[in-house]
Amino acid sequence: MFCNLPTSESLMTRKPLKVLFVIHDARRGGVQSVMLRVISALDRRRVEPTVLFPFDGPCAAELRRLGVHVVAAGEQSPFIWRFKRFTMIPRLLKLAGQADIVHLNSTKLALPAIAASMAGVRTIYHLHELPGRIGPILSSAIGRADCAAFCSNTCAGHFAAVAARKRAVLVNAVPMPSVAARPKPGVPKIVMLGSINRAKGQDLLLDAFPLVRSTAELHFYGNVGLSARRYARALKERAIDKGIGDRVFFHSPTDDVPGVLAETTLLVHTSRQESFGMVLVEAMAAGIPVIANDLGGMREVVADGVSGYLLAPGDIALLAEKIDFLLADPELRGRMGMAGRDRVREKFDIATRIEDYHKLYEELASGGA
CATH class of the missing domain: 3.40.50.2000 (Glycogen Phosphorylase B;)
Structure with missing residues (x-):
């Protein structure tokens, strides 16, 4: 169960939770778009975000423009950029020591997720993909996290056989446009x-x-x-x-x-x-x-x-x-x-679904399981 919604008075007297978001890639992509929307929608009175990328890129730049503290562990290099997801672990552990919660995203961050969990920080391992094979490293990352989160019930079902301390479905969401699109007449x-x-x-x-x-x-x-x-x-x-x-x-x-x-x-x-x-x-x-x-x-x-x-x-x-x-x-x-x-x-409106994130962070920070 999630904790109760805090009152406006408690929001004024309590410091925001420090959440370190770890995203596997700073280029444009599905997971990145999801998390950029989440981070943009957070109530800064309740959550103070820091975002770690393995290398710099357009998603990092967009978050900086929004006033979010962004750390890029290195530069994108031809052919070896995937290894930056592993070489950023020392930077991750340093930043994790200053955070209340570490929220890692993507099956591609299994080793960093294990490292964060072993460091003793509260972790959310958020899965957005359906891998054909769930290997021992990925299973260990899910099992060690304080919470395994999934982007849909389908995704949660895909990992149903993997042991987890706590499970949550954090449905992907978008900002609701004020008006519908009106395509111009002509060739469809x-x-x-x-x-x-x-x-x-x-x-x-x-x-x-x-x-x-x-x-x-x-x-x-x-x-x-x-x-x-x-x-x-x-x-x-x-x-x-x-x-x-x-x-x-x-x-x-x-x-x-x-x-x-x-x-x-x-x-x-x-x-x-x-x-x-x-x-x-x-x-x-x-x-x-x-x-x-x-x-x-x-x-x-x-x-x-x-x-x-x-x-x-x-x-x-x-x-x-x-x-x-x-x-x-x-x-x-x-x-x-x-x-x-x-x-x-x-x-799927981010204006309402963002509360799922707030409640999960607050529950984990208070010791809930």
């Missing part, structure tokens, strides 16, 4: 946001697109990692081979998701595996209908037939059919868009 734009790799399933959407009768454009936004370069090249070649190369566009990751969504008619997310589906929440908050695969955390986000559609993964013909169905009916898109906004307001 189908958008998919996310790192470009096979797990995200851009090929499934690309295979469905030639079957779509509408003259829509298809836009992919996302980073291409070293291991996914061949996959990304194959996508572009496939678009040309299918005769749709003039209507399919590949973009770098965007720093302006609201701007992209403002011009989006329909967001499609054909990921083969997903612990949550943050881009779906972002689109729904903007009043845009969504289509996603019926699996993982996406089932927790999308109300099938209400705010969008959940489809069997790999059913290319049905995917094309649902895309055409929505593009042909602006009134249905409007109803689904408004239903999506209502769902986000109820379940």
Whole structure:
């Protein structure tokens, strides 16, 4: 159970808890976006954040602009930057000695999480991914933490067999836009946001697109990692081979998701595996209908037939059919868009979900388990 909400009088007399956030990467990415929103929404009367990154980058710069104390353990170096997650452990332990709680994020920080727990500081190990194999190091990191937190019930279920002292689900959330997006009339734009790799399933959407009768454009936004370069090249070649190369566009990751969504008619997310589906929440908050695969955390986000559609993964013909169905009916898109906004307001609004973080920090700091 979480502790009771503090009164305004107690907030005035009590010092804020010092929470050290440890984030695995300072570049743009899903986990980073989630935690930037959390840190930005914290009540500074209750929580004083410090953020540690293994190296500097745009996410660190954004937090500094918000007045957050940020520490970068080193510089990003070609080919060896992943090792910075381990070489930053001495810096982590030094900062942990000044914190009430250390909140580590990502399965990629298992060793730093173990080090923080062994140092005797109260730790939250927050998991956002669904690894294919849960090895002994990751299991140990989860078991040693004072609390293992998960981004969704799907994610919590994935780790259900791993022993943990305490478990909590901290649902990913977004700021609620004051008004819905209003795409301009013209050529409809189908958008998919996310790192470009096979797990995200851009090929499934690309295979469905030639079957779509509408003259829509298809836009992919996302980073291409070293291991996914061949996959990304194959996508572009496939678009040309299918005769749709003039209507399919590949973009770098965007720093302006609201701007992209403002011009989006329909967001499609054909990921083969997903612990949550943050881009779906972002689109729904903007009043845009969504289509996603019926699996993982996406089932927790999308109300099938209400705010969008959940489809069997790999059913290319049905995917094309649902895309055409929505593009042909602006009134249905409007109803689904408004239903999506209502769902986000109820379940995924950072203005209300941030209280889950406040309560968890206060409970752990007071010795609760």
